[in-house]
Amino acid sequence: MILSKLVLIPFCLCLFLSYASAYEINDEARLHDYLFSSNYNPNLRPVNKSSNKILIETRLGIKRIFEMDEVNHRVVLFAVLFQKWNDDFLTWNPKEFGDIEYTYVDYSKIWTPQIQLTSKYSNEKSSPSDYSIHEIYDNFPVKLFHNGSVQFTPSVHLTSECLLNYGKFPLDIQMCLFLFQMPYSIDQTWLSLSVFYTKDEDIKYEHMWDIENFNSNSTIDDNRNQIVVLQLQFKRKYRNYLYTLPSYFVYILTLLMFILPQTSNQRIIIGSTCLIISCLLTFMMSNSTPNHEISAWPLLAKMFVFNIVLLTFSLLFSAFVINIARGDxxxxxxxxxxxxxxxxxxxxxxxxxxxxxxxxxxxxxxxxxxxxxxxxxxxxxxxxxxxxxxxxxxxxxxxxxxxxxxxTPQESESLDNLNQKxxxxxxxxxxxxxxxxxxxxxxxxxxxxxxxxxxxxxxxxxxxxxxxxxxxxxxxxxxxxxxxxxxxxxxx
Structure with a gap:
């Protein structure tokens, strides 16, 4: 008898837990039915009065640089968007739904700010992929609170154009702009954006670029639409381009060539060596830097070309001077x-x-x-x-x-001989x-x-x-x- 009672206790406990879980599920289902009734429209702003303004508090957490396309002048960032706003139509009394204070729903069921990323350099030929916010995870859930507060934290890829200038390669710093905009006027919505950067230490691949500085500010266009401008400063990690260091030794050797006497054969030897090294470094740089216009040539490449031209002229004049010194x-x-x-x-x-x-x-x-x-x-x-x-x-x-x-006649003859001598x-x-x-x-x-x-x-x-x-x-x-x-x- 006692043994049968002991076996019955766990069975009753499991039955009670399953009943409680089913009750909670039913409460959450009833809550969703209550919130997303036929009157809720996700395409309309969730305000009781049309004159009310929605404040979207957004924190942009940049994790790392996903891609820096130097050929197509495009940058892609991996980031997390922490968005928070109030939805007047998504409120409930927790006591009526089993003390449920928050729940998760799919973001497609509710109104979202629809933040768009535009480019300052966009034109008719630009494709949407040139500047966009691409969500990594589809159907990312949104957290709803009973007081109408909404939290949405998707992981995204931010893609935007960035006109790169290689003038100071490999010590160059690039400035890129990300323009965030919503299809609403400033009387309807207002976007408050704050940015922070945290390096992702778990990744195995280290990018050759790093974010040096960033800041954001808001402007209003002619149509009374808010534009949040995020300015990022990217710095190249020049340690990946250590092959440029020998160029400075080439300059020192070139100076040594000018210091040597003009009639010295060592000028020809040193000058020829520096000329070969400069040509090799120029070839390496041409393979390392992307194709670009002549006006955007790196200054270091211009120095290489200038060094090659100057070395050529110097070698010609050295041979000319040696020829003068050793010939008529x-x-x-x-x-x-x-x-x-x-x-x-x-x-x-x-x-x-x-x-x-x-x-x-x-x-x-x-x-x-x-x-x-x-x-x-x-x-x-x-x-x-x-x-x-x-x-x-x-x-x-x-x-x-x-x-x-x-x-006497003999003496006169001797005198004549003496005069003749x-x-x-x-x-x-x-x-x-x-x-x-x-x-x-x-x-x-x-x-x-x-x-x-x-x-x-x-x-x-x-x-x-x-x-x-x-x-x-x-x-x-x-x-x-x-x-x-x-x-x-x-x-x-």
């Missing part, structure tokens, strides 16, 4: 090139002193005036020597004539001096030719030096300006 040039510098470089560019870039330094390096050459002075001195020595010789001969002849009368010495000396004069004249001519060629080479070297210094000045200026422009971040 019969043609002189054209007058227009001399005026452009020596008279104009040298003064503009304040390197006129280089010209005097290079020209004065040939000051050891014998000038024409010095050669002419040597020739005149030799001529004077020849004339004086001739006059002295004639005087000595005349005196000797006078003495000889006096002695001949007293001397003196005449031969005089002729030999005259020939030797004339030979020296001719040699000096040839040396003078050669010195003139060498000096002329040296001056021509000097002018070509001066032109090469000026062009090289100008390229160095332009290169340093462009690199400094471009670097500061890239590193400068917009904080607007």
């Amino acid at each position: 040039h019969l043609k002189s510098v054209p007058s227009w090139l001399r005026k452009l470089t020596i008279n104009i560019l040298a003064r503009v870039f304040c390197i006129q002193a280089v010209a005097y330094t290079v020209l004065n390096s040939y000051s050891f050459k014998v000038h024409d005036d010095e050669v002419i002075a040597v020739q005149e001195h030799i001529n004077a020595q020849l004339v004086m020597e001739t006059i002295d010789t004639d005087i000595r001969v005349r005196n000797r002849n006078r003495n000889d004539s006096e002695e001949i009368s007293e001397s 003196d005449g031969n010495k005089k002729n030999n000396l005259t020939k030797l001096l004339r030979q020296i004069y001719e040699n000096i004249d040839q040396i003078r001519y050669r010195l003139q030719i060498d000096t002329y060629n040296s001056c021509k080479n000097n002018e070509w070297l001066l032109v090469g030096t000026l062009v090289d210094k100008i390229l160095f000045f332009v290169y340093c200026t462009i690199v400094i300006i471009s670097t500061f422009t890239i590193l400068k971040q917009d904080r607007k």
